[in-house]
Amino acid sequence: MLGLDRKDTGLLAVVAILALFAPFILNPFPQGSELAQFNAGYPDLMQRFVIFGIFAIGFNLLFGLTGYLSFGHAAFLGVGSYAAVWMFKLLSMNVIPAILLSIAVAGLFSVVIGYISLRRSGIYFSILTLAFAQMSFNLAYSVLTPITNGETGLQLSLDDPRVLDGGGVATSLPLTNFFGIEMRATETLNLGPWAFQFNAGYYLCAILLLVTFYISIRIFRSPFGLMLRAVKSNQQRLSYTGLSTRPYTLAVFVISGMYAGLAGGLLASMDPLAGAERMQWTASGEVVIMTILGGAGTLIGPVLGAGVIKYFENIFSKINEGVLHGWFGALPDGLENAIVWVLARFTGEGWHLTLGLLFMAIIIFLPGGLVEGGRRSRALFRRRGRRGGAAEEDAAKQRAARPAE
Amino acid sequence: MSFRRQTRRGILKTGIAAGAGLALPTIFTARSASAFTNEPTGSSVTLGFNVPQSGPYADEGADELRAFELAVEHLNGEGDGGMMNTFSSKELTGEGILGKRVEYVTGDTQTKSDAARASARSMIEKDGAVMISGGSSSGVAVAVQGLCQEAGVIFMAGLTHSNDTTGKDRKANGFRHFFNAYQSGAALGPVLETLYGTDRKAYHLTADYTWGWTTQESMQAVTEDLGWETVNNVLTPLAATDFSSYITPILQSGADVLFLNHYGGNMVNSLTNAVQFGLKDAMAQTGKQFEIVVPLYSELMARGAGENIRGIPGSQNWDWKLENQLGERYRGTNVFTQSFGEKYGFPPSQAAHTCYVQTLLYADAVQRAGSFNPCAVVEALEDFEFDGLGNGPTLYRGADHQCLKDVVVTRGKENPDNEFDLVEIVEATPVEQVTYPPDHPMFAGGALGECNEGA
Numbered sequence A: 001m002l003g004l005d006r007k008d009t010g011l012l013a014v015v016a017i018l019a020l021f022a023p024f025i026l027n028p029f030p031q032g033s034e035l036a037q038f039n040a041g042y043p044d045l046m047q048r049f050v051i052f053g054i055f056a057i058g059f060n061l062l063f064g065l066t067g068y069l070s071f072g073h074a075a076f077l078g079v080g081s082y083a084a085v086w087m088f089k090l091l092s093m094n095v096i097p098a099i100l101l102s103i104a105v106a107g108l109f110s111v112v113i114g115y116i117s118l119r120r121s122g123i124y125f126s127i128l129t130l131a132f133a134q135m136s137f138n139l140a141y142s143v144l145t146p147i148t149n150g151e152t153g154l155q156l157s158l159d160d161p162r163v164l165d166g167g168g169v170a171t172s173l174p175l176t177n178f179f180g181i182e183m184r185a186t187e188t189l190n191l192g193p194w195a196f197q198f199n200a201g202y203y204l205c206a207i208l209l210l211v212t213f214y215i216s217i218r219i220f221r222s223p224f225g226l227m228l229r230a231v232k233s234n235q236q237r238l239s240y241t242g243l244s245t246r247p248y249t250l251a252v253f254v255i256s257g258m259y260a261g262l263a264g265g266l267l268a269s270m271d272p273l274a275g276a277e278r279m280q281w282t283a284s285g286e287v288v289i290m291t292i293l294g295g296a297g298t299l300i301g302p303v304l305g306a307g308v309i310k311y312f313e314n315i316f317s318k319i320n321e322g323v324l325h326g327w328f329g330a331l332p333d334g335l336e337n338a339i340v341w342v343l344a345r346f347t348g349e350g351w352h353l354t355l356g357l358l359f360m361a362i363i364i365f366l367p368g369g370l371v372e373g374g375r376r377s378r379a380l381f382r383r384r385g386r387r388g389g390a391a392e393e394d395a396a397k398q399r400a401a402r403p404a405e
Numbered sequence B: 001m002s003f004r005r006q007t008r009r010g011i012l013k014t015g016i017a018a019g020a021g022l023a024l025p026t027i028f029t030a031r032s033a034s035a036f037t038n039e040p041t042g043s044s045v046t047l048g049f050n051v052p053q054s055g056p057y058a059d060e061g062a063d064e065l066r067a068f069e070l071a072v073e074h075l076n077g078e079g080d081g082g083m084m085n086t087f088s089s090k091e092l093t094g095e096g097i098l099g100k101r102v103e104y105v106t107g108d109t110q111t112k113s114d115a116a117r118a119s120a121r122s123m124i125e126k127d128g129a130v131m132i133s134g135g136s137s138s139g140v141a142v143a144v145q146g147l148c149q150e151a152g153v154i155f156m157a158g159l160t161h162s163n164d165t166t167g168k169d170r171k172a173n174g175f176r177h178f179f180n181a182y183q184s185g186a187a188l189g190p191v192l193e194t195l196y197g198t199d200r201k202a203y204h205l206t207a208d209y210t211w212g213w214t215t216q217e218s219m220q221a222v223t224e225d226l227g228w229e230t231v232n233n234v235l236t237p238l239a240a241t242d243f244s245s246y247i248t249p250i251l252q253s254g255a256d257v258l259f260l261n262h263y264g265g266n267m268v269n270s271l272t273n274a275v276q277f278g279l280k281d282a283m284a285q286t287g288k289q290f291e292i293v294v295p296l297y298s299e300l301m302a303r304g305a306g307e308n309i310r311g312i313p314g315s316q317n318w319d320w321k322l323e324n325q326l327g328e329r330y331r332g333t334n335v336f337t338q339s340f341g342e343k344y345g346f347p348p349s350q351a352a353h354t355c356y357v358q359t360l361l362y363a364d365a366v367q368r369a370g371s372f373n374p375c376a377v378v379e380a381l382e383d384f385e386f387d388g389l390g391n392g393p394t395l396y397r398g399a400d401h402q403c404l405k406d407v408v409v410t411r412g413k414e415n416p417d418n419e420f421d422l423v424e425i426v427e428a429t430p431v432e433q434v435t436y437p438p439d440h441p442m443f444a445g446g447a448l449g450e451c452n453e454g455a
Helices: A006-020 A034-038 A043-066 A074-090 A095-117 A122-143 A200-221 A223-240 A246-270 A281-294 A301-314 A321-327 A333-346 A348-365 A369-401 B008-026 B029-033 B058-075 B113-125 B138-151 B181-196 B210-226 B264-276 B299-309 B322-326 B333-344 B350-369 B374-381
Strands: A186-191 A194-199 B044-051 B101-108 B131-134 B154-157 B174-176 B201-207 B229-236 B257-261 B291-293 B313-316 B384-386 B394-396 B407-412 B423-429
Touching: A006 A200, A043 A194, A043 A200, A043 A223, A043 A246, A043 A281, A043 A301, A043 B113, A074 A095, A074 A122, A074 A246, A074 A281, A095 A122, A095 A246, A122 A281, A194 A200, A200 A223, A200 A246, A223 A246, A281 A301, A281 A348, A281 A369, A301 A348, A301 A369, A321 A333, A333 A348, A348 A369, B044 B058, B044 B113, B044 B350, B058 B101, B058 B131, B058 B264, B058 B299, B058 B333, B058 B350, B101 B113, B113 B131, B113 B138, B131 B138, B131 B350, B138 B154, B138 B174, B138 B210, B154 B350, B154 B374, B181 B210, B181 B291, B181 B313, B181 B407, B181 B423, B201 B210, B210 B229, B210 B257, B257 B264, B264 B299, B299 B423, B322 B333, B322 B423, B333 B350, B350 B374, B350 B384
Parallel strands: B044 B101, B044 B131, B131 B154, B154 B174, B201 B229, B201 B257, B257 B291
Antiparallel strands: A186 A194, B313 B407, B384 B394, B407 B423
């Protein structure tokens, strides 16, 4: 289907189903129960899952395929955000022009940075991109304050021109919309004690995630993708055969930058504010961690990694000492305090520590990231089930071999 | 003709389908049932306290959180009731708000607009908070205030001192009890004149965001009215921790007064650097003793800066010694200091005070309005006059949602008795002297808009 083979179609279908039913999947615990704080199915976080998923997919196109480790990808995300907010201020609250401009601006920006940075490879390339990103961050933070509003962040105001929306000073801040569908609009479905939230903005992001995921599969499977893999395995040998690798790497760098721009534009579309801290090196480091955590060079890995990190950042960080005391309240006082003290180092503000340990564990035991973990455990089950289920498997093969009806 | 045989699976399927079909009409009821965002329907109401737990303002954030916890305790009828006893409005009885028990969620703003908005959004969307409070950075306060306006919940600003919060960026759903940069300037002007005369040259180091900008603007306007000259204004990044490179050129510039438009950890670091470079004891090129001024002061910062703070003037929203030193006009101060001190073992900062007061004011407004509806709350708070919350008679001005009240001018003590008594009160500038028209040029360019109840 759509030029994909069976396996890839299956993967796309799985991602589509996950994205479509995320409001259910992420809200497994009833409202008001003790476990409800582990629910992640509220619009803000779901949007973040998907948007950072797009960001990581784009980063993975560069890092996973060519092995070029960019440490400055957040710059493109930030540029995209600024472009989108300016579009909301000047042109229209419709998200389409904002998203288009954010992709275009991030693309142009990445042509410039890529053209210079790709003259070097390996660690030198990483340092160059890092330097460019920090430069953009500092510019946005201070020198370019008239454009970026510095530390305060670029925001909408009542007297923005908004040419296409008919102008005139609004009485309250307008909301971002997609041809009239407000991004903030949320329908709540109450099923017994469960409350599932369906947010218009989330579904826009989810559709774009599927589109970008599809494009990423096509790039992975294309001759272009094969060239990029060749760059990763041995760039020198490729050069000696008379091929110039620069056009390929620059092209994928720009594509990757545009993915980041799209993510930035979406972030601004969901919540029209752009802050300079989106460009800081920690933000660039985050996407590297997401990709490696999920599995660099795999299709679905970056999306999983983005999900894990955002879940930790938003849910795990909320488990403060008060919550822990609630959990262990039944224990004797001294023991309770001791346990809470230890756990509080790893939750709440200490979530970075837990994430760090998890990251180390994955790098050491599962160098291929979460995807490798999944593959290994599946292999484990398959080997165990081989003896008993061999007949069934054969039957399944035969069924699969039958021509489609 | 034949009937299809009924299978168990078929019956189950039909049953489920029929059940789902019957349930369908009832599932979208939640939205139509609530009249505004996060209408509390159960026996409790959730407030969101969004404070910096990391970054340069983390100390202030921690103290704000303590005050919020205390306020919730008092609203729920636990503890000694604190300022509810002295508050001029007697609507609050210690039975929660409108009979609903008060619960709260907390979040970390990281002193970053982006993170603060994400945290506030999760409070509104996930935890169902009907009011967001907190802050400690004006950039964050402005960003979160905008978010609350869009989402249709009330924002009770915590510590935010920029003119823009109730000026250029004012919003109908946002309210500020804290004073602002203009009022600092108006209160400090006469004091600076008596201390340092009318012929001085000022050098500004300014935190590079909305608060720093407006504070610098206000101080420059006031000092130039006195006849002072402004030599230079240097913007420093909020995230900076070492200010030595900004300090070195000051003495050579010909200035003889340094304004540190810094707050929190920033101010502690820049003041320490300035003292290390000997600015405090230096003779300026003009032949006068070099002086340092910190427009916005706090006990927490004084504690951080230690003895470097000696003799340095500044302004505050409130101080825990007010009632003892200036009398009955500031009643409420002592009861609050006492209940805070009993719970935590030290006196509250002004950040804690303003957050505590904002929570009480919100609860009282809901009680008087008889509803959690944001628009009803806005109506109840606008032009509300009250007393007994530690600042003397206060007006919540309806035109810009700014509280008008006395401003405290303070100075670092020369010989502090203990580590909590580092600041002495110079005077309380009466409210008339710090009142300005809502359309004052420094506050122009904004509009409240209409209140938004969301949903």
